[in-house]
Amino acid sequence: MARFLDSVCKRCRREQMKLFLKGSRCFSPKCPIDREAPPPGMHGTRRSKTSEYGIRLREKQRLKWFYGVFERQFRRYFELATRSPADTGEVLLAILERRLDNVIHRLGFSPSRAGARQIVAHGHVEVNGRKCDIPSMLLKPGDKVKMKVRPRSQTLAKTSLQQTPTQVPDFLTITNNEEPEGQMTRLPTRQDVDPRIADIREQLIIEIVTR
Numbered sequence: 001m002a003r004f005l006d007s008v009c010k011r012c013r014r015e016q017m018k019l020f021l022k023g024s025r026c027f028s029p030k031c032p033i034d035r036e037a038p039p040p041g042m043h044g045t046r047r048s049k050t051s052e053y054g055i056r057l058r059e060k061q062r063l064k065w066f067y068g069v070f071e072r073q074f075r076r077y078f079e080l081a082t083r084s085p086a087d088t089g090e091v092l093l094a095i096l097e098r099r100l101d102n103v104i105h106r107l108g109f110s111p112s113r114a115g116a117r118q119i120v121a122h123g124h125v126e127v128n129g130r131k132c133d134i135p136s137m138l139l140k141p142g143d144k145v146k147m148k149v150r151p152r153s154q155t156l157a158k159t160s161l162q163q164t165p166t167q168v169p170d171f172l173t174i175t176n177n178e179e180p181e182g183q184m185t186r187l188p189t190r191q192d193v194d195p196r197i198a199d200i201r202e203q204l205i206i207e208i209v210t211r
Contacts (some may be wrong), residue, residue: 045204056208066197067096088191089202097188101135107182108166109157124153124174146181
């Protein structure tokens with residue numbers, strides 16, 4: 001599984017907005033965006049006009065980094081979205097919301113998507129009663145997600161639920177709080193996209209991917 005080993009805060013600085021990649025740190029005074037840190041690199045403080053291509057590239061990079069996917073994964077999701085008769089941009093966002101690591105995060109079992117990927121990869125999660133260690137797995141309506149019934153797994157989810165309470169989206173529901181468990185009740189729509197990325201302009205992303 002590929003990993004990004006550099007500081008993820010550089011990505012927020014590059015976009016000059018919070019991408020919420022570090023969990024609770026993003027809400028603390030240590031967040032570089034709150035400290036008005038300039039974009040990374042020796043030319044970070046230089047202001048230049050962004051080209052039309054650059055505007056579209058930034059939208060794509062912002063979406064990729066927010067959900068923690070690499071270019072090859074993103075291209076595969078885009079190709080999958082183009083096969084649907086529905087709006088390609090909305091289908092693409094729905095696919096990203098269906099990822100197992102995203103579902104774990106939005107249920108509140110992990111404070112960040114990176115943490116959710118680690119939880120899944122380390123075997124703490126069961127999908128429909130079977131162990132699943134694939135963070136990129138796309139869930140379907142009716143799929144149940146449960147933390148394994150062992151102290152370490154239960155503690156990870158319960159600690160996150162207590163420290164960083166989140167609002168569970170309408171397409172998900174928590175079916176058990178004692179042994180953290182949730183279920184996808186339906187396919188996500190454009191209105192179910194994480195509010196922190198809801199202003200993304202998916203049409204610009206389609207334009208740059210189809211060039």
